[in-house]
Amino acid sequence: MQLDLPEIIDFLTTHLGDGGVIRDPASVERYTVDWAGNRRGDPLVVARPRTTHEVATIVAFCHRNVIRVVAQGGHTGLVGGALPDTDHPELMISLERLNRVRSLDPLNLTMAVDAGCILQQIKDTAEAEECFFPLSLGAQGSCQIGGNISTNAGGLNVLRYGMMRQLVLGLEVVLPDGRIWNGMKALHKDNSGYDLKQLFIGAEGTLGIVTGAVLKLSPRPSMSRTALLALPSIEAALELYDQARRHCCDLLSAFELIPRACLELAFEAAPQTPDPFDTAYPVYVLLDITASGPVDLDSLVEQLFEAGLSSGQVLDGVLAGSESQANQLWKIRELMVEGQQRRGEHLRTDISLPISSIAEFFADASHRMATLSPESTVIAYGHVGDGNLHFNVLPPALPLEDQKALLQRLETALFELVERFDGSISAEHGIGRTKQRPYWATLSDTEKELLTGIKHLFDPQQLMAVGRILPEIPENE
Numbered sequence: 001m002q003l004d005l006p007e008i009i010d011f012l013t014t015h016l017g018d019g020g021v022i023r024d025p026a027s028v029e030r031y032t033v034d035w036a037g038n039r040r041g042d043p044l045v046v047a048r049p050r051t052t053h054e055v056a057t058i059v060a061f062c063h064r065n066v067i068r069v070v071a072q073g074g075h076t077g078l079v080g081g082a083l084p085d086t087d088h089p090e091l092m093i094s095l096e097r098l099n100r101v102r103s104l105d106p107l108n109l110t111m112a113v114d115a116g117c118i119l120q121q122i123k124d125t126a127e128a129e130e131c132f133f134p135l136s137l138g139a140q141g142s143c144q145i146g147g148n149i150s151t152n153a154g155g156l157n158v159l160r161y162g163m164m165r166q167l168v169l170g171l172e173v174v175l176p177d178g179r180i181w182n183g184m185k186a187l188h189k190d191n192s193g194y195d196l197k198q199l200f201i202g203a204e205g206t207l208g209i210v211t212g213a214v215l216k217l218s219p220r221p222s223m224s225r226t227a228l229l230a231l232p233s234i235e236a237a238l239e240l241y242d243q244a245r246r247h248c249c250d251l252l253s254a255f256e257l258i259p260r261a262c263l264e265l266a267f268e269a270a271p272q273t274p275d276p277f278d279t280a281y282p283v284y285v286l287l288d289i290t291a292s293g294p295v296d297l298d299s300l301v302e303q304l305f306e307a308g309l310s311s312g313q314v315l316d317g318v319l320a321g322s323e324s325q326a327n328q329l330w331k332i333r334e335l336m337v338e339g340q341q342r343r344g345e346h347l348r349t350d351i352s353l354p355i356s357s358i359a360e361f362f363a364d365a366s367h368r369m370a371t372l373s374p375e376s377t378v379i380a381y382g383h384v385g386d387g388n389l390h391f392n393v394l395p396p397a398l399p400l401e402d403q404k405a406l407l408q409r410l411e412t413a414l415f416e417l418v419e420r421f422d423g424s425i426s427a428e429h430g431i432g433r434t435k436q437r438p439y440w441a442t443l444s445d446t447e448k449e450l451l452t453g454i455k456h457l458f459d460p461q462q463l464m465a466v467g468r469i470l471p472e473i474p475e476n477e
């Protein structure tokens with residue numbers, strides 16, 4: 001870094017105005033503490049540009065003066081990517097003021113937006129035009145579309161609509177040297193050469209800062225049915241999933257696995273929440289079926305339920321009779337995550353596996369965790385239809401350092417097993433900083449060479465989101 005802090009602040013204030021620069025400790029707090037409240041970073045300064053041009057101006061300035069930069073969206077990411085690095089000061093670019101919906105085309109089913117739009121704002125805007133933006137996740141009231149794109153977010157409707165990679169048609173990106181790449185095309189088919197936008201999706205801000213996007217919308221579903229089914233085992237859940245895929249055609253939009261221990265966490269978080277059943281069952285499945293045309297959803301769900309009952313896959317079930325009952329069932333899913341969060345430091349993962357391996361993996365991994373730490377509690381649930389499990393472990397009360405060491409051992413053992421099952425250590429949250437080492441350790445030399453080559457092409461000085469996904473590469477390599 002060639003400039004001192006007052007010079008940097010002076011430049012930013014000149015180009016962004018007073019509200020565009022934040023540096024007093026009280027105001028900086030919300031940018032520096034992560035969602036879980038247990039990690040903290042320390043930025044050089046927080047810049048809040050309002051336009052793509054302003055983002056480009058700051059990034060070009062940083063490039064000229066060898067200043068490290070990191071982008072921050074809603075700061076709900078769970079792998080420390082948007083958290084500023086304390087050892088190597090970074091200028092943080094918050095996209096929160098770049099938050100306009102640029103246009104919506106109901107016939108083309110597309111919407112052009114600034115990167116700082118909050119996901120909920122995008123969903124509401126689409127809905128007002130009888131359209132639907134399907135990305136749905138617990139953090140949708142705070143996360144930004146630029147963060148969703150940069151982490152290739154998934155969520156509850158991936159089964160039917162795909163992840164962000166499938167939902168982005170065009171992108172606008174400020175490159176690490178400050179140039180603007182305008183790829184804001186609203187085309188459903190474009191087969192002309194390399195698909196550059198896909199490089200930035202899921203890149204966690206390491207190759208450029210996303211400033212705008214053209215999103216793919218769908219017709220708004222006019223009907224939906226939500227059911228919570230009680231099952232005897234994980235195996236039964238997978239058999240039921242197989243049935244549901246065949247039975248409900250492409251109308252199945254969510255299929256969530258919830259073992260009993262996870263439901264208990266929801267009741268812990270909100271003790272007034274009633275148990276939807278009179279009896280406790282080993283496993284539950286929360287599913288959504290939606291349609292936008294005249295389809296008899298009730299009979300589809302009933303047939304699935306009755307077939308499950310007679311084959312023994314299903315033991316009991318609750319079908320939501322109204323939107324508010326459906327919301328109550330989904331609320332339990334949200335409360336589960338809240339309950340887990342209240343238990344403090346724990347192993348949190350978002351692994352994925354071939355769907356056909358989930359039951360075997362579940363048994364093996366639970367056994368491994370119990371062998372390594374009999375007092376720990378496995379809390380594993382997930383978007384089973386995507387092969388995605390949040391295989392989390394709550395450790396016993398221990399002195400902090402011992403607890404950290406235990407969680408590290410459990411993570412290593414779990415990730416070894418994931419590799420053995422040909423799975424992925426990140427299906428949703430990305431690599432960021434917290435999974436950088438285990439991720440890198442699983443790559444072949446060829447993969448490492450290709451990835452570092454791409455990074456070098458975009459960011460040869462290594463100034464943008466350094467240490468996320470890739471390790472910092474020594475200069476002489």
Ligand SMILES: Cc1cc2nc3c(=O)[nH]c(=O)nc-3n(C[C@H](O)[C@H](O)[C@H](O)COP(=O)(O)OP(=O)(O)OC[C@H]3O[C@@H](n4cnc5c(N)ncnc54)[C@H](O)[C@@H]3O)c2cc1C
Pocket residue numbers: 035070071072073074075076077078080081082095115136137138139142143144145146147148149150151152153154155156204205206208209210211337428429432465468
């Ligand atoms: C309660 C809860 C539930 C969640 N559920 C899910 C889920 O179901 N599925 C899922 O996939 N994730 C989930 N997440 C994780 C998180 O919400 C998503 O990863 C989200 O996409 C992050 O968006 P954000 O705006 O908060 O990004 P941030 O946390 O601000 O940033 C995430 C990463 O993207 C980079 N970044 C942010 N904005 C930009 C930009 N404009 N250009 C370039 N880089 C950028 C950051 O530098 C960082 O590396 C959940 C999180 C919480 C707290």
